[in-house]
Amino acid sequence: MRHWKIFAALLLCAPLTFASEAPYCGDEGVWVQILGAGGPELHDGAAGPSYLLWIDNQARLLIDAAPGASARFDEAGAAFEDLDAIVFSQLSANHAGDLPAFIDGSRFHSRTRSLPVLGPEGGSSIGLSAFVERLIGPDGAYPELADFLTVKSRGGYRLSLRGVPATGRRRWARFGNEDLQLAAVPVHHGSVPTLAWRVETQGLSVVFAGDFSNRKNVMAEFAADADALVVSHAEPEHARSEARDRHVTPSQIGRIAEQAAARMVILGHRMNRTRGRESQSREAIEAHYSGALIFADDLECWGL
Numbered sequence: 001m002r003h004w005k006i007f008a009a010l011l012l013c014a015p016l017t018f019a020s021e022a023p024y025c026g027d028e029g030v031w032v033q034i035l036g037a038g039g040p041e042l043h044d045g046a047a048g049p050s051y052l053l054w055i056d057n058q059a060r061l062l063i064d065a066a067p068g069a070s071a072r073f074d075e076a077g078a079a080f081e082d083l084d085a086i087v088f089s090q091l092s093a094n095h096a097g098d099l100p101a102f103i104d105g106s107r108f109h110s111r112t113r114s115l116p117v118l119g120p121e122g123g124s125s126i127g128l129s130a131f132v133e134r135l136i137g138p139d140g141a142y143p144e145l146a147d148f149l150t151v152k153s154r155g156g157y158r159l160s161l162r163g164v165p166a167t168g169r170r171r172w173a174r175f176g177n178e179d180l181q182l183a184a185v186p187v188h189h190g191s192v193p194t195l196a197w198r199v200e201t202q203g204l205s206v207v208f209a210g211d212f213s214n215r216k217n218v219m220a221e222f223a224a225d226a227d228a229l230v231v232s233h234a235e236p237e238h239a240r241s242e243a244r245d246r247h248v249t250p251s252q253i254g255r256i257a258e259q260a261a262a263r264m265v266i267l268g269h270r271m272n273r274t275r276g277r278e279s280q281s282r283e284a285i286e287a288h289y290s291g292a293l294i295f296a297d298d299l300e301c302w303g304l
Helices: 002-017 069-075 098-109 130-134 143-149 252-262 278-286
Strands: 030-036 050-055 059-065 085-088 115-121 159-165 172-176 181-185 194-201 206-211 227-230 263-266 292-295 301-303
Touching: 030 069, 030 206, 050 069, 050 159, 059 227, 069 098, 069 206, 085 181, 098 130, 098 143, 098 227, 098 278, 130 143, 130 159, 143 159, 143 206, 159 172, 206 301, 227 252, 252 263, 252 278
Parallel strands: 059 085, 085 115, 115 159, 206 227, 227 263, 263 292
Antiparallel strands: 030 050, 030 301, 050 059, 172 181, 181 194, 194 206
């Protein structure tokens, strides 16, 4: 049954390039939608790396708020009041730059319950709480949004900030509700504190691995038996050593996916240096991994 959902998603994704047609992620089940499949480049024709997890036709989880993600969120037909949480893999500009746009735009929605926002804490960079305070605190860049950090928010709801340790190797799993459970683990991405996220829902699991070099060698275990493994495809196979300190190469993706026995691999965060080289990347990955392999594009939706 799962195979026909993937096939149906392939058919449904074909018309998503037409702005006049709303994307469709299915009325039931669990779906991963790519809000943005690009990176930080201004000439890649894509929004930055950002994802939505749909459960029974509701957008329940936003993973990263990259530049352009708020516009794609609107195009996807998602409802801000349906979100159970926003989670960040890292707090760099190309993964978190659209957070103020989401918060500002949410004033025109009907959300009343608090919104958990989870992201990395620890390391040499500022953590989630300081990051948000600098953006929308009373003395931040957008002080007009500071009310969203208070109990008596005039915006209708309050942001609930939760820092997640991004150092060491310990798995974190302290957030969930009756519909989904979250876990996170620190991964190595150069000097940037970074987390990988795992979502469990309806007996299925999705791992948003994001940017990582696998120096800590934790991903295969963390993504064990995942129904979908979402990985950044930012570097080609011949990437130099300094690039390999930030991102895995295609052959490494293949080895990790095979070790994890992931059912499907979705390649996001596609940079211009990897676009146009899909054949070479596919060959390097499939030398180790025999599961379904998807090169993501904006607004595609994949059923599990």
